[in-house]
Amino acid sequence: MTKYLISFPSAAMRVPDSEWEAVGRDAHAVIREAKKAGVYVFGGGIDETVPPVLVSANGSVAEGGYPWAPPLDGGFTVLELPSRTEAIAWAARISKACRCDQELRVFGFDPES
Numbered sequence: 001m002t003k004y005l006i007s008f009p010s011a012a013m014r015v016p017d018s019e020w021e022a023v024g025r026d027a028h029a030v031i032r033e034a035k036k037a038g039v040y041v042f043g044g045g046i047d048e049t050v051p052p053v054l055v056s057a058n059g060s061v062a063e064g065g066y067p068w069a070p071p072l073d074g075g076f077t078v079l080e081l082p083s084r085t086e087a088i089a090w091a092a093r094i095s096k097a098c099r100c101d102q103e104l105r106v107f108g109f110d111p112e113s
Contacts, residue, residue: 004078004087006077006078008074023099034079078107
């Protein structure tokens with residue numbers, strides 16, 4: 001089976017304050033369903049209160065991430081599924097729960113990692 005990354009940037013979450021509780025409830029319900037179905041691998045979100053650092057091959061550390069790349073933020077879920085069709089269906093469920101579009105990509109899982 002293939003692992004799929006379902007993700008969104010923080011800017012995609014344009015949710016009225018009055019809906020945040022429902023978003024959390026609905027998103028957690030979809031994740032519980034994925035766990036019950038045995039397709040959940042892992043998920044979470046970037047802690048945007050902690051700034052990134054860039055660690056070079058020689059061990060030096062600089063504040064911030066890659067200066068040329070867009071910021072990495074938002075949330076993600078990795079599911080293991082038998083087909084892209086099923087991955088799209090799960091991404092749609094997550095999109096509906098989170099009230100924002102989701103990107104779907106094949107996750108390049110390395111079994112030795």
